[in-house]
Amino acid sequence: MISRDRLPQTRRWVVKIGSALLTRDGQGFDSTVLSPWADQVAEFLRRGGKLVLVSSGAVAEGMTRMGWTRRPRILHELQAAAAIGQMGLIRAYEACFQKRGLHTAQILLTRDDLANRERYLNARSTLLALLRLRVIPVVNENDTVATDELRFGDNDTLAALVANLIEADLLILLTDQDGLFDRDPRFDASARLISEARVDDPRLDAVAGGSVSGFGRGGMVTKVRAARLAARSGTATVIAPGKGDGVLQRVGAGERVGTLLSPVQESQAARKRWLAGQLQVRGKLTLDAGAASALQRRGKSLLAVGVKDVQGAFHRGDVVACLDEQGRELARGLVNYDALESSRIKGQPSSRFQEILGYLDDEELIHRDNLVLL
DSSP: OOOGGGGGGOOEEEEEEOHHHHBSTTSSBOGGGHHHHHHHHHHHHHTTOEEEEEEOOHHHHHHHHHTOOSOOOSHHHHHHHHHHHHHHHHHHHHHHHHTTTOOEEEEEEOHHHHHSHHHHHHHHHHHHHHHHTTOEEEEEEOTTTOOTTTOOSSHHHHHHHHHHHHTOSEEEEEESSSSOBSSOTTTOTTOOBOOEEETTOTHHHHHOOOOSSSSSSOOHHHHHHHHHHHGGGTOEEEEEETTSTTHHHHHHTTOOOSEEEEOSSOHHHHHHHHHHHSSOEEEEEEEOHHHHHHHHHHOOOBOGGGEEEEEEOOOTTOEEEEEOTTSOEEEEEEOSSOHHHHHHHTTOOGGGHHHHHSSOSOSOSBOGGGEEEO
C-alpha cells in the first residue's frame, strides 16, 4: 500500500478537473479559475514532473453559448453542446499556459480508441511524445463521434484510462468535496474524512454517493470506480478538494489532503500481469541468440535486427510471443508493426525501415515497457 510520504517521488501525473470547479455553478466555463491551476502545473513541470490534464467544462460552455439552462438529455444535443463548448475550453487553456511559456495540446478520445490495440498504441505514443516535449495534453471525451455504447460516462473514468495508458504514478481527481467520507457530510455532521484506504476496501462501496451539482455526470461512486480502474496498472489515486490553495503542491509534498486510494499491486507488476495473462497472443517472433539474451539478461527492447522468423496474422498493437531458436517462449509484448511489415524488416536495423517500408513508426519492434518476460 502506497503511503503519503512516497507521493513526492511520483513524477508522472494525470489530473482531472471536474465541471463544478470550472464553471460558474454550471452556467458556463469560468476561465478566471484557470490561472491558479496553471501556476501549479507550471511549477510541477519546472520541478521535472510530467502531467496530463483531463478537463470537464465543454458541455457547460456550449450550453452557455447556446443559451440553454438545462443539460441536454438527447445524445446528439449533448454532443453538439460539447463540440461548441470545446472551442472555448481549449482556447482558454492555451491562452493561460502560453503566458507561462508552456504549450497545450488537445486530445479527444473514445473508449473504442483505447480498446483497439493499434489505436491504443498510437494514443500512448502521442501522449508520451507530448510529455517529452513538455507540452500539456488536455484530454476530453470525443463527444462528436461517441455513441451510447462508446461513451466513457464520466471524465473520472476517462482519467483512469489515461492513467493506465501512460502508466501514471498518480491520478488526482479534483472535486468540490474535501475527499471521501465514511458518511455523507451533507446530511451527517459527524462524518469523517477517509484519509487513506486500499482500492479493494469494501467500505468504499457503502460510502460513495452520486453527483451533487447535477452538471457533472460523476460523483464519489465514479471516483471510486476510477481509482479501481487506475489501480489495474498500479496507479494510486487521490480524491482532493480542488478549491484549496496549492492543492497539487500539497499532494505532491505528501500532505494529508483528500483521500488517498492505494493500488493492491505495484505499477510494474500490475502491467506485466495484464500483458502476460489478459491479452490473446496473435503471433510469434523467433529471435536469434543475441536478441534473446538482450531481452532476458539486459532488459532491452526487441529490435527487428534480432528477429529470424515471423508467424501469424497480427496487427500493430497485438500481443505476440517471443521465442528462442529452440521454440521456447521467452516473453510477450505489444508489437509496433503488423505481420507483413515485421516480415519485411526482420533481421534489419531500424536505419533501413524508411527505405524498406517507406516510413518509420518506431525504432523498436517491441518496446521494453510493453514487454513481459515469462
